[in-house]
Amino acid sequence: VVTIYDVAKAANVSPMTVSRVINQSPRISEKTRAKVEEAIRQLEYIPNKQARSMITQKTKLLALVIPDLTNPFFTSIARGAEDKAHQKGYQLLIGNTDENLSKESSYVDVLLSTGVDGVLVTPVGDASVSAWKKLGKRRVPVVFIDRFIDSIPADIVLGDNYQSTKLLVNHLVDRGHERIALINGPDNTSNSRERLSAYREALSLRGIPLREELIVSTQFQAEFGKDLMLTLTSLPEEKRPTAILAANNFIGVKTVCALRELQLNIPEEMAVACFDDPEPFSDYNPLLTVASQPAYELGHLAAQLLIERIEGQAPEKPRRISLPSELIVRKST
Amino acid sequence: VVTIYDVAKAANVSPMTVSRVINQSPRISEKTRAKVEEAIRQLEYIPNKQARSMITQKTKLLALVIPDLTNPFFTSIARGAEDKAHQKGYQLLIGNTDENLSKESSYVDVLLSTGVDGVLVTPVGDASVSAWKKLGKRRVPVVFIDRFIDSIPADIVLGDNYQSTKLLVNHLVDRGHERIALINGPDNTSNSRERLSAYREALSLRGIPLREELIVSTQFQAEFGKDLMLTLTSLPEEKRPTAILAANNFIGVKTVCALRELQLNIPEEMAVACFDDPEPFSDYNPLLTVASQPAYELGHLAAQLLIERIEGQAPEKPRRISLPSELIVRKST
DNA sequence: CTGTTAGCGCTTTCAT
DNA sequence: ATGAAAGCGCTAACAG
Numbered sequence: 001v002v003t004i005y006d007v008a009k010a011a012n013v014s015p016m017t018v019s020r021v022i023n024q025s026p027r028i029s030e031k032t033r034a035k036v037e038e039a040i041r042q043l044e045y046i047p048n049k050q051a052r053s054m055i056t057q058k059t060k061l062l063a064l065v066i067p068d069l070t071n072p073f074f075t076s077i078a079r080g081a082e083d084k085a086h087q088k089g090y091q092l093l094i095g096n097t098d099e100n101l102s103k104e105s106s107y108v109d110v111l112l113s114t115g116v117d118g119v120l121v122t123p124v125g126d127a128s129v130s131a132w133k134k135l136g137k138r139r140v141p142v143v144f145i146d147r148f149i150d151s152i153p154a155d156i157v158l159g160d161n162y163q164s165t166k167l168l169v170n171h172l173v174d175r176g177h178e179r180i181a182l183i184n185g186p187d188n189t190s191n192s193r194e195r196l197s198a199y200r201e202a203l204s205l206r207g208i209p210l211r212e213e214l215i216v217s218t219q220f221q222a223e224f225g226k227d228l229m230l231t232l233t234s235l236p237e238e239k240r241p242t243a244i245l246a247a248n249n250f251i252g253v254k255t256v257c258a259l260r261e262l263q264l265n266i267p268e269e270m271a272v273a274c275f276d277d278p279e280p281f282s283d284y285n286p287l288l289t290v291a292s293q294p295a296y297e298l299g300h301l302a303a304q305l306l307i308e309r310i311e312g313q314a315p316e317k318p319r320r321i322s323l324p325s326e327l328i329v330r331k332s333t
Numbered sequence: 334v335v336t337i338y339d340v341a342k343a344a345n346v347s348p349m350t351v352s353r354v355i356n357q358s359p360r361i362s363e364k365t366r367a368k369v370e371e372a373i374r375q376l377e378y379i380p381n382k383q384a385r386s387m388i389t390q391k392t393k394l395l396a397l398v399i400p401d402l403t404n405p406f407f408t409s410i411a412r413g414a415e416d417k418a419h420q421k422g423y424q425l426l427i428g429n430t431d432e433n434l435s436k437e438s439s440y441v442d443v444l445l446s447t448g449v450d451g452v453l454v455t456p457v458g459d460a461s462v463s464a465w466k467k468l469g470k471r472r473v474p475v476v477f478i479d480r481f482i483d484s485i486p487a488d489i490v491l492g493d494n495y496q497s498t499k500l501l502v503n504h505l506v507d508r509g510h511e512r513i514a515l516i517n518g519p520d521n522t523s524n525s526r527e528r529l530s531a532y533r534e535a536l537s538l539r540g541i542p543l544r545e546e547l548i549v550s551t552q553f554q555a556e557f558g559k560d561l562m563l564t565l566t567s568l569p570e571e572k573r574p575t576a577i578l579a580a581n582n583f584i585g586v587k588t589v590c591a592l593r594e595l596q597l598n599i600p601e602e603m604a605v606a607c608f609d610d611p612e613p614f615s616d617y618n619p620l621l622t623v624a625s626q627p628a629y630e631l632g633h634l635a636a637q638l639l640i641e642r643i644e645g646q647a648p649e650k651p652r653r654i655s656l657p658s659e660l661i662v663r664k665s666t
Numbered sequence: 667c668t669g670t671t672a673g674c675g676c677t678t679t680c681a682t
Numbered sequence: 683a684t685g686a687a688a689g690c691g692c693t694a695a696c697a698g
Binding site for chain 4: 677
């Protein structure tokens with residue numbers, strides 16, 4: 001392996017001078033710099049980041065911890081985060097939690113050991129506190145994406161759940177629906193809670209009575225089928241929902257599949273809408289009406305906030321940024 | 334920061350003993366081990382991987398360099414690779430090249446400097462040679478996924494292009510098509526070349542004359558529209574294709590969009606099929622007939638081969654593994 | 667079974 | 683503008 005010493009020897013200077021050239025120090029004579037750069041080229045020297053990290057305590061490594069990379073919502077977040085990271089000279093590590101607390105916590109330990117400079121995360125749920133407190137204790141900045149944990153002071157970047165929910169509810173009401181079921185995520189996540197509360201608010205604003213029996217809750221990433229759907233569709237005629245609002249794309253997709261199994265037509269017998277687009281290629285074969293959160297921007301912005309914080313350019317106080325969704329009306333409503 | 338020395342002091346042993354406990358050395362008395370582990374817990378000690386890497390020359394970091402994480406094909410590869418990496422105690426870095434040579438080469442430089450233990454890559458094209466040769470020179474193992482570069486001896490994991498192409502061509506022929514256009518990827522990629530050659534072979538096997546004018550080529554990730562489609566659809570009646578075979582999911586999707594713009598019905602006026610599923614949630618709203626390559630397994634297996642090589646458990650000779658695709662017939666044909 | 671010594675490749679600090 | 687010394691946190695190699 002070619003080290004800074006080899007370069008120094010070849011250029012007839014001290015290792016320190018080579019270091020200065022690599023780090024673009026201005027206090028170097030043009031002549032020396034040229035000599036050193038030539039030696040670097042000759043020897044194909046590549047600086048060893050680990051050695052540098054040991055001293056500077058910076059690795060230029062960021063981590064993104066999300067439930068599942070294959071969900072287009074998180075894929076776009078990842079892409080946005082990676083683009084920003086790369087642009088700023090950072091590299092991005094990825095971890096999938098599968099909504100599993102222990103997997104999440106094992107990632108946190110590994111990341112701490114790896115020495116990432118910061119972490120972007122969609123936490124599994126409120127119970128993740130302890131894991132994320134660990135990072136705080138070790139002064140590793142965290143930025144929450146999509147979901148946050150109240151007791152942890154960190155920057156937050158998310159879609160505007162109130163605005164999105166209203167977009168969806170209003171659209172369904174405009175289509176003539178009054179009995180709109182909500183298939184929500186687990187209530188130990190901030191976004192489920194916000195969406196539930198926005199759902200209540202939106203209905204009330206439109207003067208539609210709230211029906212508790214139309215609110216059910218499941219996991220964001222769990223398979224479910226007829227059974228859950230039957231609890232809704234087997235309600236007596238006058239209580240049965242005519243539309244379903246799914247709390248994320250996965251639930252939306254599973255809802256569509258379950259309705260098909262039950263031989264119910266969409267949207268005639270049941271309209272369906274959800275948060276987050278399940279389609280990575282929009283407009284090529286659209287089905288579900290969605291409130292599309294700007295996932296790419298979420299990831300991009302989150303990475304930006306994180307890097308600012310790492311580099312000491314962020315205000316003390318945690319920031320919270322919420323971006324509006326776009327309603328995309330399609331065949332399902 | 335808590336170091337191995339702090340733990341040593343607290344446990345009244347030497348740093349080396351602590352190191353042995355961390356690394357699960359068997360030559361440690363139960364008593365000492367317990368004492369040390371207690372101290373580790375007390376102090377919440379976390380080993381510093383960079384320091385370890387400096388000595389062992391291993392970082393437990395893998396990189397995945399792909400064209401675009403948001404393409405479901407690559408998303409699944411990434412997911413498969415990450416699962417295997419995590420299972421084996423490695424972490425995965427991600428880089429998007431956007432089919433851009435200079436972006437790819439800049440990633441290679443960064444990865445070299447970061448000191449990844451190995452790289453999984455879908456190279457932009459044959460012109461990537463020099464970048465990937467660099468890694469070889471520095472003894473960083475590489476595994477090619479989906480596309481490979483002939484002159485570089487490295488493990489290769491890909492879908493069986495011959496089998497997949499035949500699946501698709503045979504299906505179209507069975508549906509009565511004789512004039513099947515191929516919208517291929519750039520011919521400086523191994524998979525485009527294999528698919529073209531398989532296309533010729535498959536047609537010939539079915540006794541269908543090859544028509545050069547039905548073979549066009551574009552980029553895997555480039556927008557295209559009416560124009561390219563017009564070169565095909567404006568052929569005289571008796572030469573005009575009745576089916577289109579797209580070389581990847583992106584091209585397939587764009588083909589569908591272009592046909593819609595031209596107001597051509599799918600599949601009545603033009604059938605369409607492609608490689609790789611554009612749907613991350615299969616069966617929820619299927620449109621395109623595809624030869625679905627086992628992307629997850631490709632990533633999983635590639636990571637496995639890479640780790641074997643890193644850990645010296647691989648044969649000298651590069652391995653080449655090709656996995657069969659599954660034909661999924663849908664509305665587009 | 668446990669400890670000592672040395673050094674991985676680099677940058678910080680202090681000299682010159 | 684350049685260099686020398688010291689050490690980041692850890693483990694390989696050897697000693698006992």
